[in-house]
Amino acid sequence: MMKKDFMFTSESVTDGHPDKLCDQVSDALIDRFLQQDPFSRVVAECAVSKGILFIAARFASQASVDIPDVARQVIGQIGYEHGAFNAKDCTVMTSLMELPALSYPQPDERQMGEEELEAIAARNQANVFGFACNQSAAMMPLPIWLSHKLARRLAAARFQKQLPYLAPDGKTQVGVEYRDGRPHRIHSITLVASQWSTAPRGHDKLRDDLHEHVIEPAFLAEELRPDARTHVFINPDGPVVNGGPSLHSGMTGRKNAVDTYGEYSRHSESALSGKDPSRIDRVGAYAARYAAKNVVAAGLAQACEVHLAYSIGITRPVSVQVDSFGTGSIPDAEIADRVHAHFDFRPAGIVRAFNLRYQPQLFRGGFYRRLSVYGQVGRMDVGLPWEATDKAGLLR
Structure with a gap:
């Protein structure tokens, strides 16, 4: 209750906070890789302090990305153009690991049948949470x-x-x-x-x-x-x-509560920024928010948390839990059954439903970088697919 x-x-x-600067650099790199090669596999992490920005990235991609240049562009666009820390004079250090090349062409989730979708398992373990409530127009706390x-x-x-x-x-x-x-x-x-x-x-x-x-x-x-x-x-x-x-340090993924629900509800255990769409710890959090928001939009609860648990090598979440905190109009078990019936939580299913490989090509200035500041959920300014309430009618 x-x-x-x-x-x-x-x-x-704001976007100039050092933690958020790092998130934006990491997600700008994800955008740049996916714009050139939608099947890139990338993890990009960033740390910043005084006059130094450090990027650790590992990737498998056909894209060619000038990583320090992307970082300097982000720093300048945020507004650090002069002073002790600025886009022109700061030191950008990198530790890059290019992984073995992927075989091409890669299977495209948009073209997959059920058997192919079922064959793509989670590549890492994750507990992810989605939440929604009727406290604001965006169904956010x-x-x-x-x-x-x-x-x-x-x-x-x-x-x-x-x-x-x-x-x-x-x-x-x-x-x-x-x-x-x-x-x-x-x-x-x-x-x-x-x-x-x-x-x-x-x-x-x-x-x-x-x-x-x-x-x-x-x-x-x-x-x-x-x-x-x-x-x-x-x-x-x-x-x-x-x-x-110049005043305090920053690091990718250190503002999970800012990215999600402000600690009003549980948020996912891993950082969201700096990861390509193959990472279930990122995209699963979007899918859980999508389900929770549609539950509230359907009038089945005033507040709803959806918890998905994934294990490596298994396609579907090993656990799907729904908690309406005593606000449900029907039992939580019945809400969970309806969520099971109408949402696809398989990794490839999420990528397909939200078109996550191709979003950076559709949004001028990048897609994932937009998510890296002012919330990765609850946004009413971007048109995020996981903010749609198109399944509310089915849940009713």
Whole structure:
């Protein structure tokens, strides 16, 4: 059963946060490989600190990718174009392992029959979770939904030059009070905004600017808004000058809660960024979200968690569990039976259903890089296939 009266907080970060910078570099590499060769197998991990960015990648592909150049492009596009850490002068170190070449042509999931789909097993073990609830338009928990909105507005205020003195690194947090299991009021808002050392603003000016250009626009269309008792914290630990890798280090996959449900529900055990579609620990998390969201959209539950467990060498998940936390209109076992009947959780089935090998060719600027910041689920700005509710009617 879900708790009734409580307060919950979730955080998000902007694209200039060092962890998210690493996620974006890793996923930009996935995009670049798949754009040239949709059957590339790639794992790309990144770490950054001060003036150094380190990439460890292993791949089997017919693509030819200038890995350091991709990293520098991402760094520059985020906004690190000058200062102690910048796209031109930072050191990019690589440790690359080219795996044995794949035989071509590779089998295309879009052309496969049932026997072929059944023959492709999970290549690694994984526990993945998908969650959905009716707290927001995106069927996401309200704290992470609002934290992402604030983070996007914080970045937009810089990109649109409303607040040009802001640096790319930023963090947000929203606390929501729940009554009888439902969001009741906004308890607190925290913004940590970095500023360029060349154009700092005092705390009062920064507070007023962030209220006008970040907090107010983010909550404009929301049913719950800050009230007179809402605690608003702006850089509560003091000024943040320059921020980013010159201040603190980053690493791929270190923001799993930001990528998923803000710790409101369980999230998958592995990092999502930096992995090609053959990795079930990434794509299985998308499939679990797809199933959970359709359960809620069908009205079968107010909140739903779908848990998939995979073992190496086995095609189908060895366990499919559904938990509606006592909010289901029918028993959880019946919901699980319907999910079993209408969703294909086989690795090749997921790749086919979401067209995951070819998405980077369809999205200008790349597909997986878009997922690497502001959430890999619950997005209403990208048209993600796992955010569709096209199976709600079947589940009913």
